[in-house]
Amino acid sequence: MKKIYWLLFISLFTVLFGSTTIASADEQTPDDQFRVGMETSYAPFNWTQTSDENDAVPKSGDSSSYAGGYDVQMAKKIAEGMDKELVVVPIEWDGLVPALKSGKIDGIVAGMSPTEERRKEIDFTDPYYESDLVTVTRKDSDYADAKSLDDLNGAKITAQLNTFHYSVIDQIPGVDKQQAQDDFSAMRVALSSGIIDGYVSERPEGITATNVNDDLTMIDFDEGEGFETAPEDIQVAVGMRQDDPDLSTVNDILSGISQDERTEIMDQAVEDQPSSSSDSDDEDESSGGLLATFGDIISQYGILFLKGAGLTLLIAVFSTIAGTMVGLLIGIFRTLPESENPLLHGLQKIANGLLRIYIEIFRGTPMMVQAMVIFYGVALLFSIDMNRTVAALLIVSVNTGAYMAEIVRGGIFAVDDGQFEAAQAIGMTHGQTMRKVILPQAIRNILPAIGNESVINIKDTAVLSVISVGDLFFQGSAAAGTNLLFFQTFTIVGAIYLVMTLSATGLLRLMEKKIDSPNSYTKIEETTTGHE
CATH class of the missing domain: 3.40.190.10 (Periplasmic binding protein-like II)
Structure with a gap:
């Protein structure tokens, strides 16, 4: 039993603290980079495409996805003027200001107006567009x-x-x-x-x-x-952190770009955007209508959808396993007999109280809110630049662990009291009782709930778009924001989600049948003594 405790403890430690030591290279803050945040789904200011044509720039953290548009071209001129490499970080609109204030990006180049309300939080350069x-x-x-x-x-x-x-x-x-x-x-x-x-x-x-x-x-x-x-x-400016020393430098660079050149860049962006260049309406009439449109979307964004689906599965599977381990650890701890030592008894009470607070907080608040607080809060409070994928694994794992803790506790208490009493009667310790008698039955009882959590996690990764995790929903939103074919794009995305959830449900049912099969039990034949 001690080995199980140590295994669960190490797993919990890895899930909770591993993310603070891992950060991807593209989310660091080297001096030779100018990292800008934008939605990459607001054409013609910014959009997503799958090639580097028309001077598009690779999106940070995604080698097969590129950002193009007016904002990108203006950001390139600013980066060149600063003698830095431009890095485009895709971020949802609501996450732009938190990302800037927490140091995850150096500027916002996303068609943002320098309103008085925003100036209370961040500084702005001189306008680079007016509309x-x-x-x-x-x-x-x-x-x-x-x-x-x-x-x-x-x-x-x-x-x-x-x-x-x-x-x-x-x-x-x-x-x-x-x-x-x-x-x-x-x-x-x-x-x-x-x-x-x-x-x-x-x-x-x-x-x-x-x-x-x-x-x-x-x-x-x-x-x-x-x-x-x-x-x-009606002006558009670059958002920067308050008292940023580079603000005057950016203003000097913008002052060197004439109004005629800015107009030319915008006209070119309107012409280059994938949605207009694809001539989708004409193609629909000449090549099969709606089905042809679906084919065009898949051929153009299929790779992004597959990468997003892969990341969605990674987050869902890892978080379900890690969350189940967290739940088992907490569930086992909360069933420990109360210690007769006053000091240990007090510590046990405190630990139970803290675990209860953890469970109630993560079950009582939306995961989207948890994602914002954890991802940006860690950066603001501790100056830790967490990798987005690692942050996603942490957030969903901790959230799942809170639910699984109660599920495991219910599964343990669902085992008949006679099992505990019988184990104690033959001299088993509490650890032996849990390992050999209770947990095998409890895990079997909660297996459907574990499967349900895995299906929920596949779908709930969509809320992580608030911190711009490149899952399936995020990739679908970027594609739809570029081609404006919302019904067709999200129909494809929905079909991929359905395939993933049905596959997870099917695997769970096979596992349940395997456990319920007579072959999974050891038959003990009675020996006869010759008496009928």
């Missing part, structure tokens, strides 16, 4: 011919979460303001499906949306008829 606000709607909408904000009276309008776009919606008289959306992918899906009548955006994004989808149109208001904005609201 007007527009509203994107459907061509068959009652509001497609709107010329002013008054014409949008009664329309269901939304915008991206945590942007000033959402606040200007209140300027529309009688507007039916909808819940803010996480990203443009979600807004375009809502618009196409009729859930909303339109969303507020910037001119380059509006041009992109209407070029790709013939069913959409962009409302470009005349002067004085559109949204009233402050100059900084």
